[in-house]
Amino acid sequence: MSNEKAPDLEVPAFLKKCSEHLEIIERDDISQLRVIKTARDEKSINQAVAEGFFPLLKQVVPSSKIRSKYAVLQNPETGAIQVTGDLRARNREPGYETVIDFTFFYPHSFPSPFAAYLIPSDLKVGERVFLEDLIEDLVGSSWNQGDSYRLQSCQAIWNGKDFDIQHKPIQYDTMIG
Amino acid sequence: MKFNPSTKKLFTDSNIFIKKLHCPRGVQWDELHAAGPQQRHCAFCEKNVVDIQGREDEAVLLLAQQDKHVCFKLDINDTNIQVINHNVE
Numbered sequence: 227m228s229n230e231k232a233p234d235l236e237v238p239a240f241l242k243k244c245s246e247h248l249e250i251i252e253r254d255d256i257s258q259l260r261v262i263k264t265a266r267d268e269k270s271i272n273q274a275v276a277e278g279f280f281p282l283l284k285q286v287v288p289s290s291k292i293r294s295k296y297a298v299l300q301n302p303e304t305g306a307i308q309v310t311g312d313l314r315a316r317n318r319e320p321g322y323e324t325v326i327d328f329t330f331f332y333p334h335s336f337p338s339p340f341a342a343y344l345i346p347s348d349l350k351v352g353e354r355v356f357l358e359d360l361i362e363d364l365v366g367s368s369w370n371q372g373d374s375y376r377l378q379s380c381q382a383i384w385n386g387k388d389f390d391i392q393h394k395p396i397q398y399d400t401m402i403g
Numbered sequence: 404m405k406f407n408p409s410t411k412k413l414f415t416d417s418n419i420f421i422k423k424l425h426c427p428r429g430v431q432w433d434e435l436h437a438a439g440p441q442q443r444h445c446a447f448c449e450k451n452v453v454d455i456q457g458r459e460d461e462a463v464l465l466l467a468q469q470d471k472h473v474c475f476k477l478d479i480n481d482t483n484i485q486v487i488n489h490n491v492e
Contacts, residue, residue, distance in 0.1 A: 294409060309489050312486040312487070314482075331488075332487055349443060369408070369486075370480075373488075398408065400476060401408075401476070402474060
């Protein structure tokens with residue numbers, strides 16, 4: 227065994243930069259967070275205003291990064307179809323032919339092209355909250371077949387004017403619930 | 404089984420709704436401690452999460468019917484899972 231002292235490892239610059247932005251979230255604290263509601267139409271926004279909330283309005287803008295796929299298979303004799311979103315199902319059913327091959331699409335729709343986070347009057351700058359229904363179209367996770375799924379809810383920090391979203395996209399392979 | 408990742412709804416192959424897989428705490432399987440065969444314990448809800456990998460549709464449906472608050476762990480790449488992105492209800 228060598229008695230030489232191991233040289234000090236130099237941390238690459240890009241890793242230093244990443245670590246500056248890494249934020250460890252204590253999962254035990256999640257239940258303590260205030261939940262920020264979202265209103266998605268004129269009536270519910272004005273109702274919240276009447277109840278003392280300030281609506282932080284945002285446009286609902288679909289992201290091209292969020293996409294799911296589908297294909298339609300058909301039995302040419304009976305006309306019956308099967309729809310799938312999974313490449314593994316391509317040749318699963320004997321007697322079925324592909325009539326619409328795998329095609330990506332945007333899988334969500336919303337009641338209005340605008341929405342608002344309902345800000346409580348006592349929300350403090352720097353307060354960590356839970357956004358129950360995210361307005362922004364952010365990728366929450368992705369699957370190795372090319373699909374990318376929308377982030378539905380997440381933690382955020384109020385900066386006095388807007389929320390700083392606290393989320394990093396993950397590779398999608400398991401689901402718990 | 405069929406699983407829609409956008410709605411997080413799980414169905415049998417014959418389109419019978421089993422349950423919606425939603426964890427408000429975003430718990431990850433690797434964070435849980437083993438609690439028996441194909442089960443891990445979740446300390447947040449004080450109950451076990453059942454790994455449904457390799458289980459038959461009917462068995463998973465029965466689990467969901469017996470306990471409407473049951474939690475499942477689903478592997479999207481399981482050979483028994485077909486991903487769908489359309490409404491089958």
